[in-house]
Each structure stands twice: as C-alpha cells, then as structure tokens.
Amino acid sequence: MSENLLDCLVVGAGPAGLTAATYLARFRRHILLADAGASRARWIPASHNCPGFPFGVAGNELLARFRLQADTYGVPQVRTRIIRLERFDGGFIASDGARHWQARTVVLATGVVDRLPAIEGLEQAIANGTVRLCAVCDAYEARDEVIGVLAPAQAAIGHAAFLRTFSRHVFALAADDSPWNEAAQQQARDCGIQLWPGPQRLELIDGACLARSAEGRRLRLDTLYPVLGADAQSDLAAALGASLDHEGALAVDDHLQTSVPGLYAIGDVVSALNQISVAVGHAAIAATAVHRRLPENYC
Known part of the structure; x- marks a missing residue:
C-alpha cells in the first residue's frame, strides 16, 4: 500500500490544478493529476487580464502552456472523472467508477459550470466575443459597445451598473418573470441603465445578439453578458x-484547506473571485501547505 499511496491527488487540470501539480512535483512529491478535460478556461477567446500576456492569450493556449510546464516536471496525468471520494485512516480513496487511487491528501480544482442561455451557436458566440462570461475579465474589451446583461431582474441592475463604467449603452434584461421593483427602477435611472423585459428569444445575427420580446420588440446587442449563476463542482467534498x-462553493481556511482535514480546494470551486490569477495564487498556497503537512521526503 505504501508504494501505491500518493502524497496528493489533484483533481482538475485548469490553471489552478496544473499549477498545484507543478508545485508539488517540484517539491518532489508522489502525485497524480486527474482531469476530465472540461476546464472553464477553454472558453476564453482571448484574455487580456492574465498577468504576463500584455497582448492577450487564448484559453486553450494558456492551458497548453500550463500543461507543458507540468509535463516538464514529470507530472503524471490520467484523463478521467473522479466520481467518488471517501476517507480511510491514511487519507482518501478516489474512484472514477472503474479504478481507485489512495492519497494522503487531495486538492480539488474542479471549478464551476456556468448556467448559459439557450442560443444556437453559443460556443461560436463565446469564441468571437458576442457572448462574454466574465465582466471583471473582459468588460474593458466591450467598452463603448451596446451591452446587455441577462440576469434575474433585481440582480441584473447591479451587474449592469458595473458595466456602465465601460459603456453608455447598457441594457438590463430580465431572465425571470419578476417585475422591476421600485428600488431597481430608481437605480437604473440613476445609473443610466435601460430596462428591458425578458427576451422570448435570443439569436445571433451578423456578429451581434438579437433579443426579441414577447411583444415583438427587438434589441441588437454587440455583447451579451449572461449572469445566470454557476454550479460549483463541490459534490466530492460535500459528500x-x-x-x-x-451558493455551494467550498469554504476554506487561509491555507485553502476545507473543513475536512487533508482536503484542499482551489480555483473557482472556492468561495472567492473567479479569476485565473486568483486560482494560481490559491494553487501556490495550497500546494505549499500540502507539502508542509506531509511527512518529510528527504533524499
């Protein structure tokens, strides 16, 4: 068992997981990186908010660089989805339904899954920037455009107000049947946000997003931000x-350890600002904490 017992199993190979695995490999730890191949970073057409890339970098290119760095230090990887995590006296047992791995510690970098509107050609719309998923990341690139925020009525106003610092033409589109309350209407007036009823249909036309209301109104948007929430992939830890x-995100301490001793979480699955730079910082902190927690590995 001791030969097969991993020092750490890292679950998820986005920027957070790959960074944590690289750190642990450089600490000369016996690790494994398990990944299902669905990092949220792959959606990024070009990030201009990632440190070290002044001219922007596509998500898949960025992931390739992180993978290359991990490969340089011999990080072993397995393409699979871990579906179950259990405790035993020496740590954890992880399973993908067919295989099992034992590890003293586990780092979860499982991320979130965005809730997205039903739009034909959505992936292409994200790729060309017509639909954007993170205003903190890329609202600067949408400056001065006609921007729509699709969110539950009352929540849409706050997001739209943030985007008003980038454009004079911001519309809040209700994603539910709730009427705009008086406070929301007043905030919209104060911020110069235009309110629009929930669209009956969204479609992509000539590089723009066209919203059609039930009353037949049409609104052409250069950029649409759907803010419909995301589902944290925290089930393994919750079990x-x-x-x-x-919101279902994992609560962690200053060392990124969850309330379960030996179980760490990093990146978007943690209750924090969902940014690549934050995820990488999480990874450095957690990997170092894991290394210090483990028995010494003298040469």
Whole structure:
C-alpha cells in the first residue's frame, strides 16, 4: 500500500490544478493529476487580464502552456472523472467508477459550470466575443459597445451598473418573470441603465445578439453578458461533509484547506473571485501547505 499511496491527488487540470501539480512535483512529491478535460478556461477567446500576456492569450493556449510546464516536471496525468471520494485512516480513496487511487491528501480544482442561455451557436458566440462570461475579465474589451446583461431582474441592475463604467449603452434584461421593483427602477435611472423585459428569444445575427420580446420588440446587442449563476463542482467534498457557502462553493481556511482535514480546494470551486490569477495564487498556497503537512521526503 505504501508504494501505491500518493502524497496528493489533484483533481482538475485548469490553471489552478496544473499549477498545484507543478508545485508539488517540484517539491518532489508522489502525485497524480486527474482531469476530465472540461476546464472553464477553454472558453476564453482571448484574455487580456492574465498577468504576463500584455497582448492577450487564448484559453486553450494558456492551458497548453500550463500543461507543458507540468509535463516538464514529470507530472503524471490520467484523463478521467473522479466520481467518488471517501476517507480511510491514511487519507482518501478516489474512484472514477472503474479504478481507485489512495492519497494522503487531495486538492480539488474542479471549478464551476456556468448556467448559459439557450442560443444556437453559443460556443461560436463565446469564441468571437458576442457572448462574454466574465465582466471583471473582459468588460474593458466591450467598452463603448451596446451591452446587455441577462440576469434575474433585481440582480441584473447591479451587474449592469458595473458595466456602465465601460459603456453608455447598457441594457438590463430580465431572465425571470419578476417585475422591476421600485428600488431597481430608481437605480437604473440613476445609473443610466435601460430596462428591458425578458427576451422570448435570443439569436445571433451578423456578429451581434438579437433579443426579441414577447411583444415583438427587438434589441441588437454587440455583447451579451449572461449572469445566470454557476454550479460549483463541490459534490466530492460535500459528500465528505465539507462546509459550503450559500451558493455551494467550498469554504476554506487561509491555507485553502476545507473543513475536512487533508482536503484542499482551489480555483473557482472556492468561495472567492473567479479569476485565473486568483486560482494560481490559491494553487501556490495550497500546494505549499500540502507539502508542509506531509511527512518529510528527504533524499
């Protein structure tokens, strides 16, 4: 068992998981990186918000660079989806339904899955920037455009107000049947946000997003930000009793350890700002904490 027992299993190979695995490999730890190949970073057409890339970098290119760095230090990887995590006296047992791995510690970098509107050609729309998923990341690239925010009525106003610092032409589109309350209407007036009823249909036409209302109104948007929430991939930890926040993200301490000893979480699955730079910082902190927690590995 001791030969097969991993020092750490890293689950998820986005920027966070790949960075954590690289750190642990450089610490000369016996690790494995398990990944299902669905990093949220792959959606990024070009990030101009990632440190070290002044002219922008596509998500897949960035992931390739992270993978190359991990490969340079011999990080072993397996393409699979871990579906179950259990405790045993020496650590954790992870399973993909067919295979099992034992590890003293586990780092979860499982991310979130965005809830997206039903639009034909959505992937292409994201690729060309017509649909954007992160205003903090790329609102600068949408400056001065006609921008729409699709979100539950009351929540849409706050997101739209943030985007008003980048464009004079911002519309809040209700994603539910709730009427705009008086406070929301006043905030919209104060911020210069235009309110629009929930679209009956969204379609892509000539590089723009066209919203059609039930009354037949049409609104052409250069950029649409759907803010419909995301589902944190925290089930593995939750099954072990790890603490979650009200949105299902994992609560962690200053060392990125969950409430389950030996179980760490990094990146978007953690209750924090969802940014690549934050995920990489999480990875450095967690990997170093894991290394210090483990038995010494003298030469």
